[in-house]
Amino acid sequence: DAKTTQPNSMESNEEEPVHLPCNHSTISGTDYIHWYRQLPSQGPEYVIHGLTSNVNNRMASLAIAEDRKSSTLILHRATLRDAAVYYCILLSGNTPLVFGKGTRLSVIA
């Protein structure tokens, strides 16, 4: 049973911001929210993760709702290299990464 819900696909124009949503209404207090992506023919790549507060790094920002039942990955300026499948994953304890279907992001030049 999936713990997160993401749209199957999204499209963005190059150099525009992209907001990738993730719903996790059954999140527990100790679950961390992780985002990974997989570019075509490559291994997965860590993007960002957080617990309660919004997080920023050089790749993206993570906005977490106050009730933690949803979050949004923000790519500030999409490039062609950002075309990938993005996975939103909840982690607790020693549980491994469970990759769902993710959101396939297409970037249009």
Add this chain to the structure above:
Amino acid sequence: NAGVMQNPRHLVRRRGQEARLRCSPMKGHSHVYWYRQLPEEGLKFMVYLQKENIIDESGMPKERFSAEFPKEGPSILRIQQVVRGDSAAYFCASSRGQPRVYEQYFGPGTRLTVT
């Protein structure tokens, strides 16, 4: 700081042979994970190891597959008597600490083809 290294990058085996896949984690990382991606399918967790210990092997097939992460040297995923259905990309990842808190860094993968 070198990333996660996997070798070989491509491996061809005949049915019935053994396949050994190696993974060297990032420096300072003592947690290693193996994942498998079958053609046109999603990534599936196989096993989680922490120096000399198997923490979680719930994703490992019950037969023919084994993994180890010795005190010295790389982690090894071993597949005995390979079958065509084992053809897949095998990815290794490592982290500094427990997966809930620490991000995992992935290697480039080993693409196994069984003929």
